Amino acid sequence: MQMKIIKLLITIILFFVTVAFPVFGQVAKCIVIDALNHKPVPYATVYSSKSGMGIHADEEGYFEWHTGISSDSIVVSSVGYKHQKIMIKSLKEDIVNSIEINQDLVELSEVIVRPGSKSLERIVGFFYNEPDKNRGMGPGGISENQIFVNYYPNTEQMEGYIKKLMFDIKGFDLSQKSSRARIRILSYNKSSGLPDRDLLRESIVVKITKFSPNILLNIEKYKIVFPTDGVFIGLEFICHNEFIYKKKSLSRQKTDCPRITTTKAENYREEGKSYYWTYHANRWIWACISDGSIFPGQSWHGRVFKFGAVISSFQ
Template structure:
């Protein structure tokens, strides 16, 4: 039996605001921008034409973030949002070319029948991998493995990779947009990073899975109420992400424009996840 974790949401009278996100230099629309009402659990993803809409009843401060651009905060009354391209500082480095003669899989994640729904929020779920000295023999990130359970075909999500600083995910270290389409049903997904030649940061690396709240991912989730035995439904966005329960505090989520550390689950019901951390089921394959 599949188990899904979701939140019930109460609705109030709202007004829909609309806008478009564009590049401040080229004027071109920016697709798939992560957008949140600051410090709240209300968010959306811009569509392929840069457009977005949110149901909010008063003026709010919105937080816009996208790979390759500086984070921007703007009033919800602004109809056109201009994001400034980020200038990356290049430090002097010794260039290494992966040999790819060795592999090491790390992470201990596995496929179980517990999944996390997005609801209607563009969460980024991140898993921290701490550096160990033995990784010096296989210092490059070769592949990401994660597990999903989608109700629709070809649901899209983003892959993000961050360094780890001051106890939270920090800067992107994958500078190219990587969008993955996952098949319907329970799937093991593999993302090849070989061409990027990313070295495992000594301070640790966070692998992020970003839900995309876009029309093509939308579907109606149905479930049966255990008390009334009635079938209920609500709109959510694919795919669901398989989660594992761990003792290690290595899980983070991005919401409301900020990174937050996942707390231990407490239900007082004697469930297997009581006192543990819900962590996205992600593994890494390293190479030399």
């Protein structure tokens, strides 16, 4: 009887050594660093070129990735950096792989302040609108609803800077833990009418907890011009586990994301629509929630995120 137990234990041990170990051994440890100064890039985004699924690196730029699908590649990026594509087969499993990403240097516009000009503050967006308590959206992993933006057209052709950003996040679920969000300010693409390049050259990450007030952020020091074509402003949520690895593939896990408050804008066509960045039908798209193209039915028509901004203009 005792010999049978010993043989059974040996069989189990051999199974884990010969089968389980190779599975869990197919993981590459990586760190994302700035190609110029070789410092870690916190919360860099990483996603699969094939599936669109992905994760965020942690605050030290570290992440892990399964290397079983050698024909796949990953795309690594962050605000202020160019996208870097890495083939999975190039990643080593016995070292920490350094992935360098290059800064994306963009020359920003300036506002010419004429002598005698007066500074005026104008509020754009929907931050002060009444919230819809029954309808909101919750971001998930990078392959679901992650970046939420509002488009603010410059209908009055104001000449000035974006001074302050405002985001309503009071829909936070008290049962959830803390999360983070990165500020996104994106230019308007004239051809597509959709978000294009980052205008904020620095990664600004804010922490969100169940006790957090609304996000009110002064960005006056960055001197970001309010473009004549308008601008997209929103949040990129970092609210799922940094390392999502289970058996042989990436796996979505429970997230700790706040609920995004929405409101009703009767004249959203003139004041601006709301979009979110998602992986849909094997491609990345900016999906509009306001015009019914993604969510059919009158209940979503005119819905916008309760975000806003203060523009400091000169006349």
